[in-house]
Amino acid sequence: MSKKRWTIMLILILIISMLSGCGQSTSTVKEQNVLPFDNQKQESKTNQLEVCFIDCGQGDAILIKTPVGEYMLVDGGKVEEGKNISDFLRSQGVEQLAVVVGTHPHSDHIGGLAEVIKTFPVQKVYLPRVTHNTAAFEALLNAIKGKNLKISTARQGVEISLSGVEARFIAPVGEGYDNLNNYSAVIRLDYGDNSFILTGDAEEFSEKEMLGSGEKLNADVLKVGHHGSSSSTCPDFVRAVSPQYAVIMCGADNDYGHPHRETLTTLDTAGVKVYRTDLHGTINMKSDGQNININNTTGDFNQTSKSALKPEQNNGYIGNKNSLKFHRSNCKSLPIEKNRVYIETRDEAIARGFTPCGNCQP
Numbered sequence: 001m002s003k004k005r006w007t008i009m010l011i012l013i014l015i016i017s018m019l020s021g022c023g024q025s026t027s028t029v030k031e032q033n034v035l036p037f038d039n040q041k042q043e044s045k046t047n048q049l050e051v052c053f054i055d056c057g058q059g060d061a062i063l064i065k066t067p068v069g070e071y072m073l074v075d076g077g078k079v080e081e082g083k084n085i086s087d088f089l090r091s092q093g094v095e096q097l098a099v100v101v102g103t104h105p106h107s108d109h110i111g112g113l114a115e116v117i118k119t120f121p122v123q124k125v126y127l128p129r130v131t132h133n134t135a136a137f138e139a140l141l142n143a144i145k146g147k148n149l150k151i152s153t154a155r156q157g158v159e160i161s162l163s164g165v166e167a168r169f170i171a172p173v174g175e176g177y178d179n180l181n182n183y184s185a186v187i188r189l190d191y192g193d194n195s196f197i198l199t200g201d202a203e204e205f206s207e208k209e210m211l212g213s214g215e216k217l218n219a220d221v222l223k224v225g226h227h228g229s230s231s232s233t234c235p236d237f238v239r240a241v242s243p244q245y246a247v248i249m250c251g252a253d254n255d256y257g258h259p260h261r262e263t264l265t266t267l268d269t270a271g272v273k274v275y276r277t278d279l280h281g282t283i284n285m286k287s288d289g290q291n292i293n294i295n296n297t298t299g300d301f302n303q304t305s306k307s308a309l310k311p312e313q314n315n316g317y318i319g320n321k322n323s324l325k326f327h328r329s330n331c332k333s334l335p336i337e338k339n340r341v342y343i344e345t346r347d348e349a350i351a352r353g354f355t356p357c358g359n360c361q362p
Ligand SMILES: [Zn+2]
Pocket: 104, 106, 180, 181, 201
């Protein structure tokens, strides 16, 4: 072999070994693409705004990744979800959080944040100016203190320190509310032509204040207030926001009957397409500044596909481990996967102590 050929061979061998040294087989990359966020670190700048509505049962947790790769977490679900949320963030490539927002002190919103704040470096924390005498809220304050962080006040007109998008609070507009939900920090995100409004548990009173505040309300996506309760999402507010998509975050089979029929009717009448974490699992939206792409994973954290267990293929009944209700396999209020028990016959369901769902009446 000539010297020239040898040199070419050596270069080829070198290139091949460098490529395989990256440690990612094609299949790994494919798997990663199924996940809501593109988490290959060298590509943290995606030129996309990503908003991920994390299925955490009856509670809120929303992860935002800006086009320059900064992360903001809005709420962290209940206390017992803190570990799941932290694991989920890590699985998405989150190493630090530029911003954490606790919309209001109810434990289905701030419960899991203490664990998240202990787990990740955090640059800035925003809370509305109100306290609440609960262990969950105290744990949050202790976690913030433990990291030597200051609390910045979330209120209307405050710009959020986040790079790559415009982010501001459009509520709470006032103070001294009777109802803690109306203290909810409401966030408006703008990226190019696309915009999102995330409302925490803001109810009609806060919605009316936002309507009177002069804030720009028109948006593509509305995370509706208070898990779809009829005390939020009043028709005037929906008209002003005029969203293309609405997201309702609630737990399957929850004790409050969320989402309420009135809310679904209001959104339906306004022609809004509704996504629900109780039905669709974690919902991920990606905006390139002009269009919004939507994906969802039904069910649990860290699971990318549940298609192998589609209820239609079971043809039996589905019980809820927690509520001990059982449903027809096509019921609209099926529990999330991890709470499901598959049962063949109605008699078996009754014998095992399950009671029939009021909606599908199995
Ligand atoms: Zn609340």
